[in-house]
Amino acid sequence: MTAALERHSNQSRPSEARFPNSYEAEAISAIAVECLLRELATWPKPGLVSHVDSGSHSDMNFRTFQRSATAIKPYLHALAEAGAKGCGMGRLRIIGLEAEAAMFAATGGVNTHRGSIFGLGLLCAAAGAKAAGLADRTMPLGDVVVRLWGRDILDGPVLLHSHGDKARRHYGAGGARVEAAQGFLSVYEIGLPALQWGALIAPGDTEAARAQACFALIASLEDTNLLHRGGMPGLRYAQSAARVFLDDGGVGTRNWRERANIVHQSFIARRLSPGGSADLLAMTLFIQACEAELLPCRT
Known part of the structure; x- marks a missing residue:
């Protein structure tokens, strides 16, 4: 178990049973929800909902996301337990659909966390598998997802009414399923290095580090949400604007919040x-919380 999971667990671990222990699954789900709330509490994030404003959205706000995160926590817990038990993708999908139903019930039908239920849910399952000894403890969570469920992720049913899947089919973008099947390369190659770099150029400001990672992801990702809302011109505009912000110093400048806004x-x-x-x-x-001891520092 990683240091992050140990920090979230207040009980000693029984020697006779490695997993599933509900407190370990609870630790994993608690970390996941904490990360959802830290993302929500980051501002400015271009066009996105935060504690400051609702961004480009008229149908959701900070409270909507809070209710959603609370509603899906039991299902992130269940996904961690399912991963620990060696369940296949079929079982994970069932839990994911139950999580979506809980989300929609909490938000009045608004899609706040469908993408996170899928991607973060798989990572919770992978963390459960590692805690259970079904994968080497030194293996990155993304690699665990690929090894245990990679092929089945791509073979799953298409969500015909999902905006992301419609954009993926129309524009030929990879989308969330390809991202997951490849082990979340955008996280490991873009998000984590940018988060570490942001911590170096804005020491002591964790929100700045998160904003740096957010801008880096926008600049590089073929985001199907952007394609749905703005087509290819919208995607290209968003990538360019984020890249200019980063090239001009990112969060390492004194007025970075004004520029980001x-x-x-x-x-x-x-x-x-x-x-x-x-x-x-x-x-x-x-992933940073769960793999802190495995991640090299960027210099």
Whole structure:
């Protein structure tokens, strides 16, 4: 079990049973929800909901996301337990659908966390598998997802009414399923390095580090939420605006919040919302929390 899981567990671990122990699954789900709330508490995030404003959204706000995160926590717990028991993708999908139903019930039918239920849910299952000894403890969570469920992720049913899947089919973008099947490369190659770099150039400001990671993900990701809202021109605008912010010093400049807010307001004016990047930011925070001892520091 990682140091992060140990910090979230207040009980001694029984020697006769490694897993499933409900407190370990509870630790995993608690970390996951904490990461969802830390993503929510980051501002400015271009076009996205935060504690400051609702970004490009008129149907959801900070409280909507809080209710959603609370509603899906039991299912993240269940996914961690399912991973620990060696369950296949079929069982994980059933739990995921139950989590979506709970989300919609809590939000009045608004899709706040479907992407996180899928991606963060798989990572919770992978953390459960590692805690149970079904995968090497030194193996990154993304690699665990690939080894245990990679092929089945791509073979799953298409969500015909999902905006992300519609955009993926129309534009040929990879989307969340390809991201997961490849082990969340955007997290490991973009999100985590940017989060570490942000901590170095804005020491002591954890919100700045999260914002740096968010902008880096927007600049690089073929975000199907952006494609749905703005088509290819919207995606290209968002990537370019995020890249300019990063190239001009990112969160390492004194006035970074003012500069980031200008980008944020430009997304709002265009009704652009990089929801896929927000999901990956939460996953980045989760993997950092669970794998801190495995991640090299960027110099």
